Amino acid sequence: MTFDVIRMLWIRQLKRYVRSRARIVGSLGQPLLFLVALGFGFGPVFRRAGQGNYIQFLAPGVICMTILFTAIFSGIELIWDRQFGFLKETLVAPVSRLTIMVGRTLGGATVALIQGLIVSVACLLVGFRPGLAAIPIAFVVMALVALMFTALGTAIASVMEDFQGFQLVMNFVVMPTFFLSGALFPLTNVPRALQVIASVDPLSYGVDGLRSMLTGVSHFGVGTDFAVLAALTAAFLLSGSYLFSRIQL
Amino acid sequence: MADESIIQVDKLLKRYGDLVAVDGISFTVRSGEIFAFLGPNGAGKTTTIKMLTTLLKPTSGSIAIDGLDPTRDSIGVRRRFGIVFQDPSLDNELTALENLELHASLYAIPRAKRHDRIEQLLRLFELWERRDSLVKEFSGGMKRRLEIARGLLHTPKILFLDEPTLGLDPQTRNQLWTVVGKLNEQERVTVFLTTHYMDEAERVAKRIAIIDRGRIVAEGSAEALKEQTSTTTLEDAFLALTGTTIREEAAGSMDRMRSMARMWGRR
Numbered sequence: 211m212t213f214d215v216i217r218m219l220w221i222r223q224l225k226r227y228v229r230s231r232a233r234i235v236g237s238l239g240q241p242l243l244f245l246v247a248l249g250f251g252f253g254p255v256f257r258r259a260g261q262g263n264y265i266q267f268l269a270p271g272v273i274c275m276t277i278l279f280t281a282i283f284s285g286i287e288l289i290w291d292r293q294f295g296f297l298k299e300t301l302v303a304p305v306s307r308l309t310i311m312v313g314r315t316l317g318g319a320t321v322a323l324i325q326g327l328i329v330s331v332a333c334l335l336v337g338f339r340p341g342l343a344a345i346p347i348a349f350v351v352m353a354l355v356a357l358m359f360t361a362l363g364t365a366i367a368s369v370m371e372d373f374q375g376f377q378l379v380m381n382f383v384v385m386p387t388f389f390l391s392g393a394l395f396p397l398t399n400v401p402r403a404l405q406v407i408a409s410v411d412p413l414s415y416g417v418d419g420l421r422s423m424l425t426g427v428s429h430f431g432v433g434t435d436f437a438v439l440a441a442l443t444a445a446f447l448l449s450g451s452y453l454f455s456r457i458q459l
Numbered sequence: 460m461a462d463e464s465i466i467q468v469d470k471l472l473k474r475y476g477d478l479v480a481v482d483g484i485s486f487t488v489r490s491g492e493i494f495a496f497l498g499p500n501g502a503g504k505t506t507t508i509k510m511l512t513t514l515l516k517p518t519s520g521s522i523a524i525d526g527l528d529p530t531r532d533s534i535g536v537r538r539r540f541g542i543v544f545q546d547p548s549l550d551n552e553l554t555a556l557e558n559l560e561l562h563a564s565l566y567a568i569p570r571a572k573r574h575d576r577i578e579q580l581l582r583l584f585e586l587w588e589r590r591d592s593l594v595k596e597f598s599g600g601m602k603r604r605l606e607i608a609r610g611l612l613h614t615p616k617i618l619f620l621d622e623p624t625l626g627l628d629p630q631t632r633n634q635l636w637t638v639v640g641k642l643n644e645q646e647r648v649t650v651f652l653t654t655h656y657m658d659e660a661e662r663v664a665k666r667i668a669i670i671d672r673g674r675i676v677a678e679g680s681a682e683a684l685k686e687q688t689s690t691t692t693l694e695d696a697f698l699a700l701t702g703t704t705i706r707e708e709a710a711g712s713m714d715r716m717r718s719m720a721r722m723w724g725r726r
Contacts, residue, residue, distance in 0.1 A: 214564050214567075215564055215565055218560070218561050218564040218565075219561075222550065222553065222557075222561060225552070225553060225557070226550075226552045226553070229552055229593075230552070295547070295548060295549070295550065295551070296548055296549065296550040297548075298514075298544055298546075298548040299548045299549075299550075299562070299565075299609075300565065301514065302512055302513065302514065302537055302540075302542055303537060303562075303565035303566060304534045304535075304537040304538045304565075304566060304567070305534075305565055306534075458514070458515060459509065459514050459515070
């Protein structure tokens with residue numbers, strides 16, 4: 211029966227996603243803008259600096275950015291659900307909090323993954339040419355990134371009272387996570403301080419893992435990428451579950 | 460009589476820092492009765508309901524729901540009640556049917572029975588024709604009816620209704636109480652309700668408890684309360700017992716969210 215509940219909560223998130231076409235289109239605008247404006251804008255400079263094709267470099271970063279934003283958002287949606295919606299219904303049901311958290315997180319992560327796949331197709335359309343051999347493993351990296359940040363979003367939402375802290379989270383968690391991750395620039399020759407910061411940014415390992423799977427270029431090494439992603443995903447899921455279980459209405 | 464009690468509350472106390480929200484209240488609700496819990500804003504009604512329904516841990520005192528302690532056997536207690544919250548708790552992006560199917564899954568209603576029970580309740584609340592419409596397209600009254608139908612889906616022993624008629628027109632309120640009365644008779648479900656409308660309480664409730672500043676100040680039938688205060692209406696009795704000063708409630712995050720919800724029109 212626990213499995214049935216997880217499945218139903220998962221389906222719920224997917225239905226909500228499919229039904230909100232405005233949200234789908236809206237949330238694809240930003241990554242596409244990054245891809246086109248930065249990709250073609252910085253392309254010539256990047257090439258002249260001897261780094262090759264910028265679209266090729268940027269695409270995995272933009273895919274990860276899409277997953278990051280969607281995942282954090284689905285986690286944070288919990289705040290709305292918590293006070294004015296459906297969460298109360300689930301919290302008085304004879305089901306453990308862990309079951310509810312797992313269902314929600316899997317649903318949110320699946321939505322983030324789908325958005326990531328849509329942007330991947332868009333990347334192909336503007337000229338991204340990935341190696342095909344490692345695509346299944348690239349998919350695993352994307353799934354890990356989606357799970358990790360949905361769990362993080364849930365953890366943050368569990369301790370936030372209302373939306374007043376939302377801007378704070380955007381500006382001091384989500385944006386830095388994206389901009390300092392090496393999604394937009396190679397980490398090899400940047401100042402030491404930036405390198406250190408990037409190395410404690412969870413997204414760096416997602417971007418690097420995906421980039422090495424799709425284009426064969428890696429900064430940290432694939433083994434490190436996977437180890438860090440798996441460990442952090444587990445850690446965020448655990449802390450998210452713990453904080454979620456402590457929610458009082 | 461004792462074995463007929465379904466809710467038993469003894470010296471229940473909830474403290475938030477210096478503030479005592481519920482101050483050592485004791486009362487009993489008998490199986491199958493409709494019990495109204497009345498009080499001014501901030502009197503401790505919702506806090507009490509939250510403690511009875513496992514959402515909040517009491518500071519001290521004891522609760523027995525059908526013999527079970529909500530702090531120790533929360534899952535067992537949750538199987539025994541249905542609840543309609545003060546604020547809507549439906550998923551607006553799902554259809555009426557999908558909301559009920561999800562509820563059936565959460566309460567582990569056997570698959571074979573799900574469909575019949577859902578149809579029975581949707582028909583009873585005159586929502587069957589609209590089962591495939593998204594809840595966000597429903598009027599306030601329809602949403603309330605759907606929430607009550609959902610609260611009853613798993614045939615609970617107790618139904619908690621926390622200000623269920625807030626913001627509804629007289630027609631909808633009338634219909635709602637008629638159906639609740641009918642279900643109380645047919646399924647012997649015990650109803651525990653709070654409301655600000657004294658006429659409703661007088662009409663449906665067999666027994667009424669009046670709570671003020673965290674304490675129960677009077678308890679009995681509407682008649683008994685009127686007699687006790689030498690008044691002719693329950694409203695006057697209520698005012699005689701709780702005074703005429705308007706209660707100030709500190710605006711918590713809940714109220715901010717509520718006004719936001721109104722602004723964004725997502726009710």
